[in-house]
Amino acid sequence: MKTSTIVASTIGVLAVATIGYALYFDSKRRNDPEFRRKLKKERKRVQKLAKEEANKLSTITTQTVEEALASIKDEDFPTSMEEREKFCMEQLSAGESLFTQGPENYGTAAICFYKALKVYPAPAELVMVYQKTIPSEVFALVMGMLSKDVQSKQEKYYTVFPPKEMNVKVDEKPEGVTAEGEKVMRRGLAATKSFSAGQTIYSEAPVISSLEPSLEGDFCHYCLKQIAGEEPSVPCAKCRDVVFCSEKCKTMAGQEFHDILCTKDSEDASSPERSLSEYTKVTRKLVPEMLAKFLVKMVHEESLNSGAEYNSFDHMERLRYLEIPPSAEEEKEMSLLKVALGSNIPGIDEFITEERYMLMKGRLLYNLYGISTSLDPQHEIESLPERLRSVRDGPITGAGFYRVSSYLMHSCEPNVKITFSDKSHTLSLEAIREIKEGEELVVGYIKSDKVSTEDRRLQLFMNYRFRCMCPLCETTD
Numbered sequence: 362m363k364t365s366t367i368v369a370s371t372i373g374v375l376a377v378a379t380i381g382y383a384l385y386f387d388s389k390r391r392n393d394p395e396f397r398r399k400l401k402k403e404r405k406r407v408q409k410l411a412k413e414e415a416n417k418l419s420t421i422t423t424q425t426v427e428e429a430l431a432s433i434k435d436e437d438f439p440t441s442m443e444e445r446e447k448f449c450m451e452q453l454s455a456g457e458s459l460f461t462q463g464p465e466n467y468g469t470a471a472i473c474f475y476k477a478l479k480v481y482p483a484p485a486e487l488v489m490v491y492q493k494t495i496p497s498e499v500f501a502l503v504m505g506m507l508s509k510d511v512q513s514k515q516e517k518y519y520t521v522f523p524p525k526e527m528n529v530k531v532d533e534k535p536e537g538v539t540a541e542g543e544k545v546m547r548r549g550l551a552a553t554k555s556f557s558a559g560q561t562i563y564s565e566a567p568v569i570s571s572l573e574p575s576l577e578g579d580f581c582h583y584c585l586k587q588i589a590g591e592e593p594s595v596p597c598a599k600c601r602d603v604v605f606c607s608e609k610c611k612t613m614a615g616q617e618f619h620d621i622l623c624t625k626d627s628e629d630a631s632s633p634e635r636s637l638s639e640y641t642k643v644t645r646k647l648v649p650e651m652l653a654k655f656l657v658k659m660v661h662e663e664s665l666n667s668g669a670e671y672n673s674f675d676h677m678e679r680l681r682y683l684e685i686p687p688s689a690e691e692e693k694e695m696s697l698l699k700v701a702l703g704s705n706i707p708g709i710d711e712f713i714t715e716e717r718y719m720l721m722k723g724r725l726l727y728n729l730y731g732i733s734t735s736l737d738p739q740h741e742i743e744s745l746p747e748r749l750r751s752v753r754d755g756p757i758t759g760a761g762f763y764r765v766s767s768y769l770m771h772s773c774e775p776n777v778k779i780t781f782s783d784k785s786h787t788l789s790l791e792a793i794r795e796i797k798e799g800e801e802l803v804v805g806y807i808k809s810d811k812v813s814t815e816d817r818r819l820q821l822f823m824n825y826r827f828r829c830m831c832p833l834c835e836t837t838d
């Protein structure tokens with residue numbers, strides 16, 4: 362059967378484009394040993410396959426692959442779903458007609474198949490279709506182009522992240538070796554210029570944040586600002602559950618997540634709209650709701666087609682995570698997420714597997730910061746693990762997941778502190794002593810003043826599962 366025929370029959374899958382892409386980029390390759398083992402095995406199989414294919418075609422060289430990639434380097438790919446679908450089918454037909462004209466057209470045919478792959482929402486599946494339907498020589502070329510592409514995307518990440526204007530770079534240092542002898546690198550942040558005490562190094566809005574449920578109505582559901590007495594709050598027009606501090610926040614929340622997650626004034630606690638928000642209210646666990654927001658926002662980001670090469674998922678998958686054994690609780694959370702997002706994001710059911718949910722949850726739990734947007738002690742709440750990574754002057758009013766600040770290492774003698782100076786979820790990193798260009802930036806995950814080394818190490822181990830190796834811990838008992 363022809364490639365285009367198979368793809369045409371499954372084209373409905375384009376409707377779930379964004380999830381398809383996420384699935385593709387969701388890789389646990391860096392952190393999960395079991396997945397890495399599987400991947401290694403798979404990679405070996407693919408390498409063997411590619412080698413066999415390459416041997417069959419001595420005229421196709423690495424240079425050909427590179428030339429092919431260079432020839433389409435500056436090409437713009439269609440963005441809307443309809444255009445992508447049309448483009449994909451055109452490329453598949455062109456590829457097919459080219460390879461049937463003979464081996465001299467294999468190179469150009471491969472370019473067409475590769476371009477179709479670039480816009481197809483489930484590339485891994487399309488590769489499997491190719492394997493069965495196109496000549497092995499063309500397949501080897503497409504695979505070569507794909508692997509170069511993925512490799513360069515992986516390598517380039519830390520050259521474009523964090524943005525220069527944030528005055529920090531990701532600092533990699535060897536941390537030891539795994540049982541299998543693989544090098545482990547740890548990634549922290551280093552200053553790209555000098556700062557004096559009190560200076561702000563950068564400010565950063567979160568990828569997602571969530572308000573402590575008991576504060577809903579008094580604080581903005583989007584930016585977590587307290588709504589002051591005289592200022593009128595802006596309620597959601599559809600539900601009576603949340604308010605915003607401004608029309609701007611209401612619009613942003615609507616676009617990013619609330620239009621989908623809004624309870625739409627449903628009275629029934631078990632309705633799809635209400636079940637997740639009820640769970641959040643009752644348990645005060647923010648992670649399931651934050652993951653729902655994260656997924657909706659990711660779909661929103663994709664639909665914006667801003668031209669950004671990396672999305673929030675690319676960021677999240679690079680972070681370390683806390684390994685948590687799956688339990689009935691996660692089962693429940695997963696089903697709540699599926700119910701809440703199901704009718705709005707087709708494909709979400711297949712996307713939220715137990716493995717993926719546990720990884721996303723582990724990453725969020727490990728990297729969230731407690732947010733403090735009130736100075737009023739009456740807003741002091743009982744802290745839960747999600748709001749732990751925080752040393753604040755005021756009460757914790759919520760939690761946030763931040764792209765750059767996720768990378769900050771802990772020290773019992775920090776040189777920077779986190780503030781929420783405008784009393785919203787925007788985090789600012791402030792120097793607490795003089796910092797030289799190139800110096801590593803370290804924050805306090807826990808309060809260290811007047812706490813013995815043993816107690817600090819115990820707290821860090823209980824909450825973050827690492828043995829603190831900051832200079833203070835390494836030199837004191």
Ligand SMILES: C[S@@+](CC[C@H](N)C(=O)[O-])C[C@H]1O[C@@H](n2cnc3c(N)ncnc32)[C@H](O)[C@@H]1O
Nearest residue numbers: 548680681727767768770771827828829830831
């Ligand atoms: C919340 S993550 C920090 C972000 C991390 N850079 C990442 O790549 O996701 C915590 C991890 O950073 C490392 N870490 C942070 N502070 C440390 C310290 N003081 N001593 C040893 N390891 C530390 C530990 O490996 C820990 O597992």
